[in-house]
Amino acid sequence: MATPLSADALVSALRNEGVTLVEHAGWRTHNRNGRGGWGPVNGVIVHHTVTSGTSTSVSMCFNGRSDLPGPLCHGVIAKDGTVHLVGNGRANHAGRGDGDVLRAVVAERATLPAPDRDDTDGNVHFYGFECVNLGDGKDPWPAVQLDAMVRAAAALCRAHGWSARSVIGHKEWTATKIDPRGFAMADFRARVAARLGTKPPATPRPPAHQPFPGAAWFTKGPTSPVVTAMGRRLVAVGCSAYATGPGPRWTDADRASYARWQRRLGYTGAAADGWPGPTSWAALKVPYSS
Structure with a gap:
């Protein structure tokens, strides 16, 4: 359980972990905070987009859909491993899921219960990364993309003092979803744990001048x-x-x-x-x- 990172702290955490970032105009104030709570945060949810192409995926996740306003996540992870920041605050990504799963994440238990009810608002408690993939079980996950996904998840775990057990897939939060498809979340958490076992890089110095906010x-x-x-x-x-x-x-x-x-x-x-x-x-x- 933790206070959500500020926009600057999120950027620093990701860059510290060696992630290549693109900050999209307006992302720092783009959220759904007026529609519900944001924090305390307890973990990270990994998704697949069911789209192809970076620009199309980023635009969808920033703007949302007619039935679900954006942002649909905090960052979009492209096939080339670039993380595109599109939201800061509450985002429409997790939806409702199982409160027992949340309690297991908070306790960092080794085993998650199978989700069998949707009684808890996950948008309050989880950061979300949408990863560009068709989600058909055939679309490949390039090594550079998976590495960026591991680094992004590890960055937030390191910043909050969480273990890899704080990282879950959307399908582990609710039985109504199948994402991410194409790799096992247990294997993904093992990679995040290995990443967290390495010495973190030195904290970079902040830029001398404020980036143009758009x-x-x-x-x-x-x-x-x-x-x-x-x-x-x-x-x-x-x-x-x-x-x-x-x-x-x-x-x-x-x-x-x-x-x-x-x-x-x-x-x-x-x-x-x-x-x-x-x-x-x-x-x-x-x-x-x-």
Whole structure:
């Protein structure tokens, strides 16, 4: 049982384990927290997507379906081993499952009970990784993909102090699912356990500058220390339109200040509308904030 990792802590844990990451725009605030609880977390559920192709799979997992809004997981693991982060918080991936299974995971028991009821909301308690595979028992699992899956699961176990027994398949959570298909979860847990038995890599230093969070992130009116750090940089470079602040909530003053920065860079017209873009953001050099 643990408090969910922050977005930055999740990124650090995965990178520490040697995972290749792609952070998709808006993933840090993309969740279903308004529809139910998120945490305490107790483990990791592994899924297969029943899709082919990285872009199609990532788009589906980020956006969801008409009957099930996204995110449908926290990360999508592609055939090439890249982990694409698509959600941070409650995600529609586990659904309802057996409370006895949850209790066995919490206790890290060697044997899981067969799920025979769906009485517990798994989206509260589990991180989820959707792994690109048709799930027909014929679609192969490339070695590089399986290695990334093991590393991703081990990263979360290591970060929370869990053993490999905290990693389960969706089919072990509920009898209504068959995923992941094509390998045995007992063998997968053995690989995670072996990974956890190795010495963890040194913790990497955080980036010097804040990565661009994506254009859509700003249009949602975020409240974040990233906004404060950006505002302070705009003040420092002489582009302030603030009467007070800056503060953590995105406001019209932030947009007006950023428009001044865009004009400073030579942008005009619609290109200087105050909505940050990747090029102007990189030039501003917003300090990294955890």
